[in-house]
């Protein structure tokens with residue numbers, strides 16, 4: 001993978017799309033020179049990310065999970081589009097749906113996710129609110145390879161962010177977002193350079 005043509009990446013998103021846009025900007029600026037965004041897949045019809053991606057020149061599709069008889073069928077439907085675009089890896093960027101065996105099986109060790117906490121703390125929805133409710137003084141972001149569990153799998157990198165006593169959820173979200181964007185670009189650059197290898201639960205950087 002490190003040699004030759006850029007890694008054909010599909011972005012998966014469900015909402016606002018700031019991480020997806022940060023990745024597209026990094027490709028455009030040359031910072032992610034080994035990534036070729038091929039497609040954006042969205043599971044929500046009115047998600048702002050669809051229009052944002054199209055405006056940035058990336059083909060973007062909405063596939064409705066409810067119009068497929070099962071989760072496997074839904075993922076097979078997605079897979080057909082990914083194959084057509086010759087996608088080699090997936091980046092979940094605010095994709096609020098558990099990835100199942102069909103996609104995991106089709107892209108072994110080739111699916112990454114970003115989550116706004118220091119996993120394994122606060123997986124799932126509203127990670128920032130969970131961190132505030134718990135009373136932690138430090139939280140952060142995690143980029144990790146995806147397995148069948150939610151917000152789970154070998155950690156590629158983490159970055160920390162302080163939490164202050166008078167923070168609101170909105171303030172913490174705003175503090176975390178630019179750190180998410182930076183972390184995702186750094187992780188994808190390493191992935192596309194072939195600098196990551198999974199060894200058990202660990203991710204080795206520059207293994208050779």
Ligand code: GAR
Pocket residue numbers: 013014015016017018019020093094095114115116123124125126127151180
């Ligand atoms: C981001 O904070 C991302 O880390 C989070 O959803 C948000 C999407 O924002 N993902 C998860 O919570 C995954 N469990 P965005 O649409 O602006 O990128």
